[in-house]
Amino acid sequence: xxxxxxxxxxxxxxxxxxxxxxxxxxxxxxxxxxxxxxxxxxxxxxxxxxxxxxxxxxxxxxxxxxxxxxxxxxxxxxxxxxxxxxxxxxxxxxxxxxxxxxxx
Numbered sequence: 001x002x003x004x005x006x007x008x009x010x011x012x013x014x015x016x017x018x019x020x021x022x023x024x025x026x027x028x029x030x031x032x033x034x035x036x037x038x039x040x041x042x043x044x045x046x047x048x049x050x051x052x053x054x055x056x057x058x059x060x061x062x063x064x065x066x067x068x069x070x071x072x073x074x075x076x077x078x079x080x081x082x083x084x085x086x087x088x089x090x091x092x093x094x095x096x097x098x099x100x101x102x103x104x
Contacts, residue, residue, distance in 0.1 A: 001066050002076035002103065009076060012103040018072040022097035023064025027057045028090050057094040058082065065096050074100035 002009055061082075069077050080098035087093050 001069060001074070003062075003066075003080050003098070004076070004078045005080050007079050007099075009078065009103055012076070014076075014078070014101045014103050016102040018069075018074050018100040018102065020097060021065050021068040021072070021074070021077060021100045022095060023061040023066070023068065024093055024095040025057050025060045025064070026087055026091055026093045027053060054094070057092075058096070061094045061096040065098065069100040072100045074102060076101050076103045 002012070008014070065077065065080075077098040077100055080096060083093075083095040083097075085093045085095070
């Protein structure tokens with residue numbers, strides 16, 4: 001599956017637009033990660049626990065979007081965008097969306 005943040009893919013011709021596809025996940029923070037993040041906040045530096053959590057969330061959302069596109073028989077997704085929203089104090093949604101297309 002080809003993914004592009006632009007509306008085209010260099011060297012490919014879009015022959016059919018199949019519609020919007022999306023994938024999302026909502027992840028809650030973990031008390032153990034919160035403790036480690038709190039300690040890291042005191043000494044400074046990257047909060048690796050949250051970096052890993054968000055990376056896993058993005059990948060799961062992408063996988064779900066690709067699954068939707070496969071159901072439509074797409075071979076590419078263009079105009080891919082990400083959105084993050086806090087849904088409650090300790091949970092966030094990662095949403096990825098784009099347009100499923102057929103390219104040659």
